[in-house]
Amino acid sequence: MTDDLATRDEAPRNPHSSASPQPAPAQSATADQSAPIDPATARRNSVVIWVLIVSAFVVILNETVMSVAIPHLMTDLGITAVDAQWLTTAFLLTMAVVIPITGFLLQRFHTRPIFLAAMGLFSTGTLMAALSPGFEALLVARVIQAGGTAIMLPLLITTVMQLEPPATRGRRMGSISVVIAVAPAIGPTVSGLILSVLPWRFMFVFVLPIALTVLALGWRLLTNVTEPRKAPLDVVSVLLSAIGFGGVVYGLSRIGESAGEGVTTEMIVALGAGLVALALFVWRQLVLQRIDDALRDLRTFRVPTFAVSVGMFVILMMSLFGAIILLPLFMQNVLGLTVLQSGLMLLPGGLVMALFAPGIGRAVDRIGPRPLLIPGAALVAGVLWTMSAILGPDTPWWALLACHVALSTGLSLMFTPLFTASLGSLPRHLYSHGSATVSTLQQVAGAAGTALFISTMAAVALTRADSGATTAGATAAGISAAFVIAAVLATLAVVGAMFIQRPADSPGEVPAGH
Secondary structure (H helix, E strand, O other): HHHHHHHHHOOOOOOOOOOOOOOOOOOOOOOOOOOOOOOOHHHHOOOOOOOHHHHHHHHHHHHHHHOOOHHHHHHHHHOHHHHHHHHHHHHHHHHHHHHHHHHHHHOOOOOHHHHHHHHHHHHHHHHHHHOOOHHHHHHHHHHHHHHHHHHHHHHHHHHHHOOOOOHHHHHHHHHHHHHHHHHHHHHHHHHHHHHHOOOOOOHHHHHHHHHHHHHHHHHHHHHOOOOOOOOOHHHHHHHHHHHHHHHHHHHHHHHHHHHOOOOOHHHHHHHHHHHHHHHHHHHHHHHHHHHHOOOOOOOHOOOHHHHHHHHHHHHHHHHHHHHHHHHHHHHHHHHOOOOHHHHHHHHHHHHHHHHHHHHHHHHHHHOOOOHHHHHHHHHHHHHHHHHHOOOOOOOOOHHHHHHHHHHEEEEEEEEHHHHHHHHHHHOOHHHHHHHHHEEEHHHHHHHHHHHHHHHHHHHHHHHHOOOOHHHHHHHHHHHHHOOOOOOOOHHHHHHHOOOOOOOOOOOOOOOOOO
C-alpha cells in the first residue's frame, strides 16, 4: 500500500501546469533533482539556504535566552514568578498556533515575501522588547517575536527539501541540526554572560543588530525559488488547530510551572479542550485531504519512515529540553554553581553538536541514516541511565560535564539522520506539510518534556524532603528520577532506530554539476 501511495503522490499537482508547460526559471532547480544543476543555479540555491539557516539560528537562539532571566525580570519589573513565566508560555502558545498554518503559507506565497514577513516580525518584536517600559509591553513583544520564529524553521526545511538534491541533503540537514540543537543549548550561556554584567534589556539589544543584519541580507540576496499554487485555507481547521495545539501546550506548560502544587481545574480544562479540539482537527483533515483541501495533510504519517522518525524526534526534543532545564537546576541548586557557571557548563556540548554536524551530514549521504541512528540512540540512552544513577550532592562537576558532552554527541548522531530520513521519505508536494508537522511537534515535545520532568522532579523532591532529606539531597533525588523517565524514553528510541529506512531517492552520490 505504501508503494502505491508513493506512486500516486508523486504525480504533479500544480494547477497551473496546463497553462504553463515550461517550468519557471525560479523553479528550474527543483524540477528534476537528478539532472545536472548549472553553477549559477547552484550558487543561487546555496545563498538562499544559508540566509535561511542563519536566520533560523538567530530566532531559535532567542527562544531560550529568556530561560535564566526570570529572577532578573521579577526584580526589575516588580512581577511575580507566574507573571514572568508568561513571557515563555505566551511565546510557546503563539508558536503552537502559528506553525500549523505555515504549510498553507509556504504553498501559497513566494519564498522572499514569507522570509521578509517572518524576519520583519521578529526584528520588530525584538526592538519592542529592548525598549519595553514594563511587563505588558514586553509580553506583546514576545508574542510578535514568536510569530516570526514560527514561520522561519518550516520555511528553511521546506526550501532545503525543494532545492537540495537527495544525494546531498544530509549535508544541508547537518547545518539545520546546528540550528535545532545548538541554538537552544547555547541560549542560556549567552543570556548568562549578558545578565552577569548588564540589565535584561541587553539580551534583546544583543539579538537586534544580528536580526536586522540578516533581514538586510535577505532583502538584498534572497530570490524566489518556488512556484506558489492556489492552496485552500480551511478556517475551521485553523480555529481547531489553534485551540488544540494552544490548549495542549498551555496545559503542559502550566503543569511544569506549578509542579508540586497539584492538578488544577485550569490545567484540566486546557488539556481537555486541547485534546478534544485536536481530535476534531485530525478528523477534519482526514475528510478534507480526500479532495486535497486539508490544512495539514496527514498522509505524511502513512509513510512508515516519516511516522517512526517523528516519534523519535519527539523523544529527542524531550531529552534535549530536559537536559537544558534539569541540568542548570542541578548545577545551581545542588552543586551551588552560579548562573554564568551553569551556562558555561552547557557550552561544550553545544559546540560538540556544531562541530560534528557537517561530518555527520556527509556520513548520512554516504551510508544512510540507520548506521548513525542506532549508536546515537544507544549513546543517548546510556548517558541518561548513567546520569540517573550518579546524580547527587557529591557528584563532581567534571562528571556532569562529561555526561553532557556525551549526551550531545549522541544527539548529534541522531538529529541530521532523522531530518534527512523523515522528510526525504515524503513525496514533493507533502514537504511543506511534513516540515510544519515536525516544527509543531518540536514545540509540543518541548512543553511536554518540561512538564513531565519538572513535575517528576518536584514530586520526588517533596517526598524526600518530607522524609527528612536536605534540600540539596531532595532536589538531586527528584532530578535523578526525572532522568530515569528520560532514559526509558531514549531506550524506546533505540528500538525505533532499527526501523528507519534510507529514502528511496537517495542514490548515495552527488549529481553532476552540483
